[in-house]
Amino acid sequence: MGDAFPRPVCVRLPALFDALFPGVERRLELEAATVAELVDALEARWPGMRDRICDSRPQIRKHINVFVDGRRVRLDAALLPGADVFILTAISGG
């Protein structure tokens, strides 16, 4: 489905990724039909990025939030063409 009809979405990555993945583009367009596919695409581009966003259950890490068009979603959420995806660090720490 995704292969026949490219579905670019706009994704923004956390500012802290600048240090974890030197040279990372923090705003980019990728083709993905779900959040899980989006994470696959990020991993292919920056190996290791999946582990920072997701745990091994697999699910989005507890203190990472993925918002799609303003709504917090899970890995299985569908992405419509042109969707705005924000991957953000939640409030955490001490």
Added chain:
Amino acid sequence: MRETVQVLLGTKKGAFVLESDAARTAWDLRGPYCETWPINHVIADPATGALYGAGGNAWFGPAVWRSTDGGTTWTHSSRGLAYAAGEAPVASVWSLAAGHGRLYAGVEPAGLFVSDDAGESWTHVEGLQRTPSRPEWNPGGAGLILHSLVLHPDDPKQIWVGISAAGVFHTADGGETWEPRNRGTRADFMPEGQNYPEHGQCVHCLVMAPGKPERLYQQNHCGMYRSDDGGRSWASVEKGLPSSFGFPAAVHPRDPERLFLVPLNGDTAGRYMPDAQAAVWRTEDGGGAWTAAREGLPQRNAFFNVLRQALATDRLAPAGVYFGTGSGEVYASRDEGGAWTRIAEHLPTISSVETFVARG
């Protein structure tokens, strides 16, 4: 040849490095490294000089960091550092050990991983999960953590691990099978009559005597112990200590009879320095007799603790001894633990102290 001593610090907010020449009288502090992640353990691989930092971040999960330029730049990886899908994920990396060309990592929830490419990728040592007692392991106060990792100096197939609060386990076949090695260590927190179980003891720190692989020492939640048979049996050596409770233990770099401890005042009494007076306790006969070293250490209002991986020796002669406190101070001795100097303060809570002597 010029020697540089590095004291490697893991803290709640990043890794730090204290550096001095061999005189060990003037120290420079560098850091924080590892993007201020909580770093539980920092080691140097003596074979390569590479630094490794183990930790886990509340946002981004567990990782092992590596620096090949003395700490100036770091990279991180957790490729393969994971349990199977559906299982409780690895939360954090707690301990590291380098030897026989491999790098080992102990994690929470308790498990062991190994890397053959200097921390780029990891393989689960699954045999530890098949230990018959595994379903009965319960976490200690810091979680179900594999915090002590002791490699045999000559036999790459022998490894000892310390897990809170499951006890000490040993493998003789490279991690395929493991057996508990807790005989003689107490579990005071169990009902009367059940205080010497096969497993379930709260080991706090396990170390091996230099040049004597069958000689192990352990600081336990419930006592201080020595083994002369690789952990098959343990004898209490706590007589003469101010308390049976403490976290770290560190061996002398050359003398198997010499050991350093920092006992705390007790598990239900605040867990700080006994009588609020700081002391490092030393033995020169394998735990038969103990003496306190206090010179240079605060002797009033010392309400700090020293965590399980936060006491270390260097390999110079005379040996240096170092400890880091929960309140972010580092104390150093350059005369085998006799007199002490504070060489850093105002750091985050210190989780670990290790040393590395570089030549060049």
